[in-house]
Amino acid sequence: MDRLRIGHLSTFYHTAFILMGTDSLIRAGIDASWTLFATGPEIVDALSRSEIDLAYIGLPPAMIGISKGLKIKCVAGGHIEGTVLTADRRHLSAAEAGGVGEAVRQFENGIIGCPAKGSIHDIILRDLIERYGLRVEVKNYQWADFALGALQDGEIAAVMGTPALAVGAGRFARGKIIVPPDMLWPWNPSYGIMATEASLENWAVIEAFLRIHEDACELIRNNPPAAAQIVSRTTGIVDEGYVLDCYRVSPKYCAALPEEYIASTIRFADTLQRLEYIPKPLNRQDVFDLRFIAKVHPGPAHYLDGVR
Numbered sequence: 001m002d003r004l005r006i007g008h009l010s011t012f013y014h015t016a017f018i019l020m021g022t023d024s025l026i027r028a029g030i031d032a033s034w035t036l037f038a039t040g041p042e043i044v045d046a047l048s049r050s051e052i053d054l055a056y057i058g059l060p061p062a063m064i065g066i067s068k069g070l071k072i073k074c075v076a077g078g079h080i081e082g083t084v085l086t087a088d089r090r091h092l093s094a095a096e097a098g099g100v101g102e103a104v105r106q107f108e109n110g111i112i113g114c115p116a117k118g119s120i121h122d123i124i125l126r127d128l129i130e131r132y133g134l135r136v137e138v139k140n141y142q143w144a145d146f147a148l149g150a151l152q153d154g155e156i157a158a159v160m161g162t163p164a165l166a167v168g169a170g171r172f173a174r175g176k177i178i179v180p181p182d183m184l185w186p187w188n189p190s191y192g193i194m195a196t197e198a199s200l201e202n203w204a205v206i207e208a209f210l211r212i213h214e215d216a217c218e219l220i221r222n223n224p225p226a227a228a229q230i231v232s233r234t235t236g237i238v239d240e241g242y243v244l245d246c247y248r249v250s251p252k253y254c255a256a257l258p259e260e261y262i263a264s265t266i267r268f269a270d271t272l273q274r275l276e277y278i279p280k281p282l283n284r285q286d287v288f289d290l291r292f293i294a295k296v297h298p299g300p301a302h303y304l305d306g307v308r
Helices: 016-020 040-048 059-067 100-107 120-131 144-152 163-172 203-222 224-235 240-249 259-274 291-296
Strands: 002-008 030-036 054-057 072-079 084-088 111-115 137-141 158-161 175-179 191-196
Touching (some): 002 040, 002 203, 054 059, 072 203, 084 163, 111 120, 120 158, 163 175, 203 224
Parallel strands (some): 111 137
Antiparallel strands (some): 054 191, 072 191
């Protein structure tokens, strides 16, 4: 069997938990080992040390690594628009307030919690603050659970993070979504599959993995209860309803890399330079290798199909 070392996050709507919870990789001749990381930047560090071959990761932290000379490429998508701004129910949503700017101004002179610095959520939040000229402190947390606890305790006014964090805030912190995913940064690359330069030499293994990854994306889109059942069983810490709520909050899943996904990613490169996370812009050739997904998923992308 071909060995594949895969880094992943605790994010329930990534296909990682479906692949871990089924024998699809084994049947494809892939002996996969999985390593859980707290944040995207930690995954980038592991890639730089050659500890993993593939990774599920939001593209901004990967791009920071690429800017420092890390030889990795995005070979597939997975999900878009996976960042949500959540606060307690006393606050107005963007729809209620009359727009995104009006909604985020409710947190002027306050603190908004967020996952680790350099994560996609951190970049979107800092761009939002700069765009609207807000006086808001950003407090970064290594684990999303810490941000949820801070929201519960009133230590922060709002939290920017994943759909899972938003669902948790709704369940445990009387939270509500203030700005939904599609209003923050259209087509933002919530996560993609990043591969090391060395792993890309094994074409057959990468192609087989991506076919199974796309099958899992299709399962989420077309049979979310079945996908949620696998995720719940695999993690052992969330019920199926929790996973289904995550799918509903942010319903855009596919393995394809359409032009909209790529263009949104390159827009992040400009933002990363402006916010001084990277020294110079990156182009699409720096970030993407489209050869594999062009063979695995040659047709139109399915992100906008949503989940049934």
